[in-house]
Amino acid sequence: MERIGIRQEALSRGSVFRLWIRRYRIWLAGLVLLIGLPFLLSGIFGEPVESGWPRFLQGLLIRVYLMAVYALSYDLLMGYTGILSFGHALFFGGGAYVIGILLKHFQTPLLVALLAVILFALGISGLVGALSLRVRGVYLAMVTLALAQAAFILSEAADFRQYTGAEDGLQGIPVPAWLDPAEHRLRFYYLTLFFILGAYFLARRLVNSPTGRVWAALRENEERAVALGYSPFAFRLLAFMFSGMLAALAGALNALLNKNATPSLLSVNTTIQALLMTLVGGVGTLSGPMFGAGLLELAGYLFNRAFGPLWFLLFGLFYVIVVLAFPHGLAGAWQQARALHRGPSRGSAP
Amino acid sequence: MPGEVLLETRGLTKDFGGLRAVDRVDLRVEAGTIHALIGPNGAGKSTLFNLIGGSLRPTAGRIFYRGRDITDLPPHRRAHLGIGRAYQLIHVFPSLSVLENVRLAAQALGSDNFCFWVPAARLQRYLDQAWAVLHEIGMAELADLPARALPHGHRRWLEIAMLLAQEPQLMLLDEPAAGMALDQIPRLIRLIEEIHRRGGRTILLIEHKIDLAMRLAHRVTVLHHGRVLAEGTPEEIARNEAVQQAYLGERAWTPSSN
Structure with a gap:
């Protein structure tokens, strides 16, 4: 990375731009494809964009994008900072409940509600971080799990039924008409596409920043990082807060999509989902977990359609096969394939 | 004195x-x-x-x-x-590049650790410091290697390079x-x-x-x-x-x- 940065200085602006295009051409092509996809699907199925199959598949893609951001946020913690949190559902589900309660019971304007979600997420992830970062490894996982379980139990508590709907969940969240995913799915599709891009660039920017480099240093060798002068707590807390913020926003948009927020969003299952998507996609690669989210969401849907009630069992088998076949995740397999394609002379980092 | x-x-x-x-x-x-x-x-x-x-x-x-x-x-x-320290056991960041190891040492004592909005590669000061130390110690041509891939005889020098970067x-x-x-x-x-x-x-x-x-x-x-x-x-x-x-x-x- 650094060497490329230095080479670029010797080049003119125009050629830098061309280099940039060439370097990211696969990504740019993918982006164009995603922007055009609703219309492409409409052409393939011969149906209008806002109805039938195209509409249904947009819904599926929206779900993929939201889970991709959720997985991305988990990778910031696990892959880049080396924090194994078992409480990520707290952020995702928390975001869903905060926006749901604000829209339904307080008639808050949408933008204000989203801002509130961000503030809530920064606060709660700061709190979870402050409490859990006193311990390491498995113990940290247990502390975060306990906090998330507390939120799960709270969401099912009958005492707050009028706000949370208790075990039924918060149903019928009023989404502003202009963004209602039932009425304007295409708009919602582009909103979430914009969201996933923004989240990815934010995360990329973070991990390449001085702060992000320290995250990597702490992951690699905490004792050494401390001896160099880095205080681990402050950096890890920051990682928690960014990760929590992205997860909560994904959860909030998910609540807008489904118009509900249920206790299951806060359950251990939701955390495990983040873990699986990250592992399948490739730990510590940012883009890998996003593809992992896509694979698991789409495969989950297909398995559900094809096998009915048995699907969860077979899906587990599918997961095992994927992990055995790609021990370094999809991203790892991709890098290996590219290294092979380039031939041994170019090679790749071991 | x-x-x-x-x-x-x-x-x-x-x-x-x-x-x-x-x-x-x-x-x-x-x-x-x-x-x-x-x-x-x-x-x-x-x-x-x-x-x-x-x-x-x-x-x-x-x-x-x-x-x-x-x-x-x-x-x-x-x-x-x-107070800077070099370890007896090789004690670096193994999957980061040699350059990044030294750059992180230089960055640690600066005031940009929480500039999470700036790419680290744009903070030229720490890069320059890292390159200077690597040249001085004769490791510049190994800068892109992950630390764990360094030939054994060079690992000790990386420890010392990281110490030097902190002055x-x-x-x-x-x-x-x-x-x-x-x-x-x-x-x-x-x-x-x-x-x-x-x-x-x-x-x-x-x-x-x-x-x-x-x-x-x-x-x-x-x-x-x-x-x-x-x-x-x-x-x-x-x-x-x-x-x-x-x-x-x-x-x-x-x-x-x-």
Whole structure:
């Protein structure tokens, strides 16, 4: 990375731009494809964009994008900072409940509600971080799990039924008409596409920043990082807060999509989902977990359609096969394939 | 200023369960000197280093740096005061590049650690510092290698490069020559002497190769069973009978063994 940065200085602006295009051409092509996809699907199925199959598949893609951001946020913690949190559902589900309660019971304007979600997420992830970062490894996982379980139990508590709907969940969240995913799915599709891009660039920017480099240093060798002068707590807390913020926003948009927020969003299952998507996609690669989210969401849907009630069992088998076949995740397999394609002379980092 | 005591320990003691690893050690390291800690295996040298670096808390006693009591400061705060450390075991960030390892060392003491919105590659100062150190130490062509892929003989140099990038006032070197090929050692001596001259740095080093320690150091402290057995110039230490005794059964040092 650094060497490329230095080479670029010797080049003119125009050629830098061309280099940039060439370097990211696969990504740019993918982006164009995603922007055009609703219309492409409409052409393939011969149906209008806002109805039938195209509409249904947009819904599926929206779900993929939201889970991709959720997985991305988990990778910031696990892959880049080396924090194994078992409480990520707290952020995702928390975001869903905060926006749901604000829209339904307080008639808050949408933008204000989203801002509130961000503030809530920064606060709660700061709190979870402050409490859990006193311990390491498995113990940290247990502390975060306990906090998330507390939120799960709270969401099912009958005492707050009028706000949370208790075990039924918060149903019928009023989404502003202009963004209602039932009425304007295409708009919602582009909103979430914009969201996933923004989240990815934010995360990329973070991990390449001085702060992000320290995250990597702490992951690699905490004792050494401390001896160099880095205080681990402050950096890890920051990682928690960014990760929590992205997860909560994904959860909030998910609540807008489904118009509900249920206790299951806060359950251990939701955390495990983040873990699986990250592992399948490739730990510590940012883009890998996003593809992992896509694979698991789409495969989950297909398995559900094809096998009915048995699907969860077979899906587990599918997961095992994927992990055995790609021990370094999809991203790892991709890098290996590219290294092979380039031939041994170019090679790749071991 | 010569004669000023940069680092001082008073009655420093560390117990591990029933074992007293460091026993009431009073150490005075004068500014601008090279001070060697020697002693047989298990004498408590590394424990003493861990106490000074801050990764271990003493059972009793105090540590002063420039007259300030640093006994209760966490290790990262000590780094900011100018205490840098190179480890005996290779202790780097294995999957990061050599350049990034050194750059992180340079960045640690700067004020940009929380600029999470700026790409690290754009903070030219730390990159320049890292490149300068890598050139000085002759590792520039290895800059892109992940640290774990470094040839074994070079890993020690990376440790030293990271230390240099921080320009600490007090350098703690834990067996800098350990695992180093014999033909590299003269280069190491030259480098340590040059670091010392430049900016009048103070170096506290543990060295198992006694002849190396004797050649480099202005002052030598001998530890034995966690206690200070003797302290003095290399010549005084070489003549000291208690020291000779302590080393019997290991490897006797004589002035001619150079």
